[in-house]
Amino acid sequence: MKWTGMKRTGQWSLISAAGLLALGFGGCGPSEEGLEPLAAVSPNTSSAALTVYQQAAVDTANTSQHCDTLGNFHWELGDGATVHFSLSRGTGVGAFTEMPLASASKWLYASAYLQSKGYANLTPNEKRRLNFTSGYLEGIDATCGDPGTTVSACYGPSYKNVSYNASQEGKYYYDGGHMQKLAADDIGIRSGTGFASVMDWVNKWLSTSLPESDNAVSVAGGFHGSAAHYRLFLQKLLNNQYAMSSQLVSDAVPAYAGGPGVAFTPWSSSQRAFYGLGHWLEREWLNGAWTLTGHSSPGKFGFYPWVDAGKTQYMILARSRVLLANNEGEKSRLCAHAIRRAYLTGVPEP
Incomplete structure (x- = not known):
């Protein structure tokens, strides 16, 4: 994608527009820890300082039918080195606001697992557990949030009660049990916080700084994590620093309703998505054919990370609607792409 008419100044600006705070910046690659602090900003910057592309993104975030019911959120778009533009609608949610990632965790765990094993060393069973065709399903969707709980205990009858269902092996069934079985076999003694925690293991393999919980x-x-935490992962993914970087389409299976071999999917869009190693492969009908357009891992509370199919851009829409959550990942996906289209074209989305 050629970026035209969007030269960045390297300066931060804070713009108030219909209750939305927009931060536009460029040339700010990740720091050594990957979390770039916000520079000092002026609260008096007028909307006249925005380019037509930035204003279109702000207008879309404020008024688009795809965004107006989402509440407060943070959105950003960038590449492997730079955040091109970001905005935060409302108050209380910014790039550094930590929140539950829900199913956005899957991409992180799968990438850490792949990094630890190497793709060439994965067994067929491991691949099936990563693309959700293993037959290991949860008996209950428990949170496993008690202090001191281990990965293996979370797998067991006191929490998720994961068990093998032979009739589902080889079929796509969106369920956390596949990964919980994988983790129980590999890092089962690890707990959520403290010495040798799960995040200690994940951060080691991904060179990230995700917080413990x-x-x-x-x-x-x-x-848990913030847009800034997840940004570092996505930028490293774009920069081919992970084993996952070259395996984004590997072992992908149909994952859309009515697709061949699909037993259960939460995917509600008409797009015919596939599922790879811990993440979705988004496809659109373009020029008479289903075409891969990006990779993502939406969380049920609304956190939405994405990279384009050509690995030139990443995007994040960060929000958390834990109470009364209703297909929040799909809502965030629609809003995030509406803002992106507006930013790239300079035309607000209705």
């Missing part, structure tokens, strides 16, 4: 023993949905 008791829920992290639920590896398919219990991690």
